[in-house]
Amino acid sequence: MQFQGPPLVQAACLLRDVRPWGRVDTASVEVPESVSRLVGQPTDSWKAPLRRWLAHLGLSEQDVGGPLDAPVSAAAREDGAAVSARYFVIHDTSWPWFGAHDFPPEADPHMNDLSRYAHASTALAHVFVNRLGRTLTTHDFSEPWRATKLEMRAAGVPVKGLFLHVELVQPRRSDPAGPAGNDAQAPLPGFTPAQYDMxxxxxxxxxxxxxxxxxxxxxxxxxEGLIDGHDDPQNFLLTAFAAALARLEQQLSALSVP
Incomplete structure (x- = not known):
């Protein structure tokens, strides 16, 4: 399975802004240059500088989804051939929920506690990222995993392995204009600079x-279009993600120079 068009056309469709109550913008986005330079392009040359950058940051490869030398997950076609993961899916946790209360400071320990997501059998993503940019890998990127209604209801088992999932911790509160117990209101900005960098x-x-x-x-x-489809990530700024990618590319390029 794949969506129609070459990779950049698909990205322009799948990066459309997601609004409260699951409404998705109708028009495709313009994919920023720092993103378009990477989508569908060979990445082998980035492995060595990325490994050095992780060491510089004091991070392990496990912190970023598992060993860089290992392949990502794959799905099996009807003819038995393996198809490598194609999609990097960005979620928000929509949790913790604060009801009618104000959101806490970004450094709030309760909000940033990743241990609540540590049980692999129930974790709905490969990697979780808290508001401070710290991560928890619950499933290696090599493990086929499903975390969207599209995979679990519409497309089913044949697509298991085509999607890699990252959850960004984002608290929610109730929108007073909505039904009781709703979680439609997300903070502004939706995510922290540390989350975009990670x-x-x-x-x-x-x-x-x-x-x-x-x-x-x-x-x-x-x-989009599925019953009970999700409304995340809320207040996601594609420009902020693109800027983080541009900074990372610059940092890695400096490490590539002998």
Whole structure:
């Protein structure tokens, strides 16, 4: 399975803004240059500088989804051939939920506690990223995993392995205009600079393992039109993700110079 068009056309569709109550913008986005330079392009040359950058940051390869030398997950075609993961799906946790209360400071320990997502059998993504940019890998990027309505209901088992999933911690509160107990209101800005920086790092790590730049996608855009489709990630700024990728590319390029 894949969406129509070449990788950049698919990215332009799957990165459309997701709004409260699961509404998705109708018009395709203009994919920023720092993203378009990577999508569908070979990534082998980034492995060595990425490994050095991780060491500089004091991060392990496990912190970014698993060993850089290992392949990503794959799905099996009807003829038995393996198809490597193509999509890098961005979610928000929509949790913790604060009801009618104000959102806490970004450094709030309760909000940033990743241990709640540590049980692999129930974790709905490969990697979780808290508001401070720290990560928890619950499933290696090599493990086929499903985390969207599209995969679990519409497309089913044949697509298991085509999608890699990253959850960004984002608290929610109730919208007073909505029904009781709703979680429609997300903070502004939706995510922290540390989260965007880590998201860029995870995207490149996954793409290096895939051998080419993966197609980034927003969860809500994937689930568009499905009953109970999700409304995340809320207040996601594609420009902020692109800027983080551009910074990372610059940092790695400096490490590539002898």
């Amino acid at each position: 998201l860029a790092l995870l995207y490149l790590a996954a793409s290096v393992r895939a051998g080419e730049g993966l197609i980034p996608a927003l969860h809500g855009a994937l689930d």
